Amino acid sequence: xxxxxxxxxxxxxVAFIALMVLFPLAWMVSVSFMATGEAATFPPPLxxxxxxxxxxxxxxxxxGMGRYLWNSFALATLATLLALSFTVPAxxxxxxxxxxxxxxxxQLLIGALVIPAQIGxxxxxxxxKGMGLVNTYAGALVPWLxxxxxxxLVRQYALSxxxxxxxxxxxxxxxxxxxxxxxxxxxxQPIIVTLGLFVFLGSWNDFLWxxxxxxxxxxxxxxxxxxxxxxxxxxxxxxxxxxxVIAVAPVLILFLALQRYYIxxxxxxxxxx
Amino acid sequence: MTMQTFTAPAATREATRPPRHSDQxxxxxxxxxxxAPSLIAIGLFFVIPMVSALLLSLTDFDIYALADLNSLRFxxxxxxxxxxxxxxxxxxxxxxxxxxxxxxxLTLAVSLAAxxxxxxxxxxxxxxxxxxxxxxxxxxxxxxxxxxxxxxxxRYGIINWGLTSVGLPAVDWLGQxxxxxxxxxxxVVWKTFGYNMLIFLAVLQTVPDELYEAARIDGAGPWKQFRxxxxxxxxxxxxxxxxxxxxxxxxxxxxxxxMTQGGPAQxxxxxxxxxxxxxxxxxxxxxxxxxxxxxxxxxFAITLIQLWVSKRLGATS
Numbered sequence: 374x375x376x377x378x379x380x381x382x383x384x385x386x387v388a389f390i391a392l393m394v395l396f397p398l399a400w401m402v403s404v405s406f407m408a409t410g411e412a413a414t415f416p417p418p419l420x421x422x423x424x425x426x427x428x429x430x431x432x433x434x435x436x437g438m439g440r441y442l443w444n445s446f447a448l449a450t451l452a453t454l455l456a457l458s459f460t461v462p463a464x465x466x467x468x469x470x471x472x473x474x475x476x477x478x479x480q481l482l483i484g485a486l487v488i489p490a491q492i493g494x495x496x497x498x499x500x501x502k503g504m505g506l507v508n509t510y511a512g513a514l515v516p517w518l519x520x521x522x523x524x525x526l527v528r529q530y531a532l533s534x535x536x537x538x539x540x541x542x543x544x545x546x547x548x549x550x551x552x553x554x555x556x557x558x559x560x561x562q563p564i565i566v567t568l569g570l571f572v573f574l575g576s577w578n579d580f581l582w583x584x585x586x587x588x589x590x591x592x593x594x595x596x597x598x599x600x601x602x603x604x605x606x607x608x609x610x611x612x613x614x615x616x617x618v619i620a621v622a623p624v625l626i627l628f629l630a631l632q633r634y635y636i637x638x639x640x641x642x643x644x645x646x
Numbered sequence: 647m648t649m650q651t652f653t654a655p656a657a658t659r660e661a662t663r664p665p666r667h668s669d670q671x672x673x674x675x676x677x678x679x680x681x682a683p684s685l686i687a688i689g690l691f692f693v694i695p696m697v698s699a700l701l702l703s704l705t706d707f708d709i710y711a712l713a714d715l716n717s718l719r720f721x722x723x724x725x726x727x728x729x730x731x732x733x734x735x736x737x738x739x740x741x742x743x744x745x746x747x748x749x750x751x752l753t754l755a756v757s758l759a760a761x762x763x764x765x766x767x768x769x770x771x772x773x774x775x776x777x778x779x780x781x782x783x784x785x786x787x788x789x790x791x792x793x794x795x796x797x798x799x800x801r802y803g804i805i806n807w808g809l810t811s812v813g814l815p816a817v818d819w820l821g822q823x824x825x826x827x828x829x830x831x832x833x834v835v836w837k838t839f840g841y842n843m844l845i846f847l848a849v850l851q852t853v854p855d856e857l858y859e860a861a862r863i864d865g866a867g868p869w870k871q872f873r874x875x876x877x878x879x880x881x882x883x884x885x886x887x888x889x890x891x892x893x894x895x896x897x898x899x900x901x902x903x904x905m906t907q908g909g910p911a912q913x914x915x916x917x918x919x920x921x922x923x924x925x926x927x928x929x930x931x932x933x934x935x936x937x938x939x940x941x942x943x944x945x946f947a948i949t950l951i952q953l954w955v956s957k958r959l960g961a962t963s
Contacts, residue, residue, distance in 0.1 A: 379768065380768040383763060383766050383768055383769050384768070384769060384770060386763050387763060387764065387769050387770075387775055390760055390763070390775075390779065391775060391778060391779070393836070394778060394779050394781070394782060394836065394840075395778060395781075396804075397790070397793055397794070397797055397836065398781075398782070398785075398793075400793075400797075400804065401793045404796075412796070412802065413801075413802050414802065415801060415802055415807065416807050416811075417802055417803070417804050417807055458683075459683050459684045459687055460684055462680040462681070462683075462684070463680055463681040463683070463684035463685070465680065466676075466677045466680035466681045467681065470673055470674075470676065470677035470680065471670075471673070471674065471677065472674045472677040472678060472681075473674075475677075478685075482688070485692070485693075487945075487946065487949065488696060488942060489893065489896075489897055489941070489942060489945060490692070491897060491899075491918060491921070491938065491941075492695075492696060492699050492938040492939065492941070492942050493691075493692060493695030493696045493698075493699055494695075494925075494938070495695075495699060495702060495925050495931050495934055495935050495938065496694070496695040496696075496698035496699050496702055496935070497691060497695040498926075499698075499702075499931065500694070500695065500698075515691050516691060518684075518687035518691060519684075519687045519688040519690070519691040519692040521688060521692070524684060524688075543669065548672075548676075549672065549673055549676030549677075549680075550676065553680070574784055577786065578784075578785075578786045578787055578788075580787060580788055580899070580900040580903075581899055581900065581918075581922070585922075585926055595786065595788075595789075596786055596787070596788035596789070596900075597788075599786075599788045599789055599792060600788050600900075600903065600904050603788075603792045603795070603904060604907075610796055610802075613792050613796075614792075614793065614796070616789070616792070617786075617789035617790070617792050617793050618789075620786040620788070620789035621785045621786050621789045621790065624784055624785065624786060625781060625784065625785060628781065628784040629777070629781070632777050632780075635784070636776075636777075636780070636844060639841075639844065640844065640845065640848050
């Protein structure tokens with residue numbers, strides 16, 4: 374067999390990349406179960422001497438981790454629901470309903486996609502301060518309402534809905550609202566899952582905006598709380614790893630469960646766009 | 647990997663009647679109803695802040711104006727002029743450029759290599775690896791940055807353990823200006839290469855096998871096949887991905903914020919980090935808005951240059 378060495382080399386290369394990618398995550402989980410001080414030894418231990426839940430307990434009992442977890446979860450859920458209810462009808466209308474100036478408006482929005490959202494951060498903060506929304510959930514949620522990327526993603530998908538299907542419903546006397554609920558929404562289920570997943574993960578992992586807008590510790594999300602804790606508890610390796618596991622595990626599990634939707638949507642948004 | 651088409655199911659019924667005028671009007675009204683909430687939100691929370699950012703950058707908005715708007719003054723381009731004379735700002739620009747100049751080729755090389763390897767038929771369990779290699783991309787940035795702080799730890803870190811076990815000296819990765827940027831880049835590449843890899847993989851799958859077959863018959867080895875078949879096929883995607891990557895590297899913030907707090911000796915202060923400190927630590931919102939605009943212009947200019955270069959290359963080859 375002439376091909377054999379190449380097959381082995383390729384699979385070894387893959388195994389090497391897999392080790393590089395997955396080892397840090399596995400090590401994070403392992404260290405989070407080690408006794409205090411165990412990770413601060415050389416050479417670094419791979420597995421705990423005796424497994425302990427001590428750090429998870431400390432995080433929830435004395436560090437307020439339950440509160441941060443709840444904030445992250447509530448904000449991500451609300452952001453998902455709000456983003457979907459704003460973006461899905463609009464994306465459908467841009468694809469399938471005719472109105473004056475539709476295509477020019479859409480081109481303008483696509484052009485605006487090159488503008489990094491961070492530029493508006495400062496005036497948005499001042500605006501929300503004027504409205505009394507600093508340090509509130511509402512303030513943290515606001516940027517998720519205005520997702521041009523989501524609009525683009527939904528429109529791309531809605532373009533493939535056959536006009537005949539909508540016409541048939543119109544002939545049957547359905548109003549546009551009924552058509553949207555009964556005909557359009559069921560066919561859009563995959564893109565709704567995809568966009569919902571994007572927004573949920575995006576909100577959960579977001580850092581700069583919650584850091585700015587959520588000023589009170591009781592409103593911190595997990596990333597903001599972790600960043601603050603990592604400055605205070607530099608030496609507590611095991612506890613910080615437990616905190617990181619709490620932040621990463623939910624989104625990682627969610628992604629693995631729905632990865633098909635995530636990856637398809639990601640490729641639809643970048644390659645074809 | 648099979649690229650499934652991402653489309654809605656086909657129609658089950660045929661249209662039987664052309665729309666009437668009153669129907670058309672109703673439909674237009676419905677359409678505006680559907681787009682209005684989204685457009686209003688985009689107008690309020692995206693367009694207005696963008697325009698205000700430009701206006702804000704022409705004022706001396708600071709902590710006094712925050713308390714009393716009457717002290718706000720229009721200062722023209724003073725903020726921009728002051729920034730151009732500010733050594734800290736130039737330091738942030740220089741660091742950001744270093745991050746991109748080192749980081750973009752590095753991520754592109756790693757993700758392309760991973761994609762080419764995973765694209766080979768002989769690799770076992772390809773769909774599993776595809777998802778696994780992408781997984782770090784969806785993890786919480788702050789959490790994995792904290793994790794990498796420990797992987798990079800001078801005394802107890804696994805990376806220095808690796809170095810010393812092959813006889814190399816331990817490195818104070820995040821503690822000295824000469825290695826702080828490469829150290830953060832290791833983390834960034836680990837976290838993001840899967841994104842580009844998936845895009846490359848999707849394109850590689852569209853390259854017909856016959857092209858490789860033909861090249862092999864002509865006696866081309868793996869490198870020549872890569873050079874003459876793979877590379878031309880993915881060139882447009884390479885450009886797209888490099889544009890996305892430059893924009894992403896220009897927006898680094900949480901990584902230095904968590905891992906180094908901009909240090910040591912300001913060596914990891916990026917433009918966005920500088921903007922954050924100027925705006926939300928010192929409350930110089932006018933000056934910070936000017937930073938935001940310069941950042942935008944840089945990203946925009948680089949995108950234009952990349953498009954121009956690719957057009958030139960396309961025209962000559």
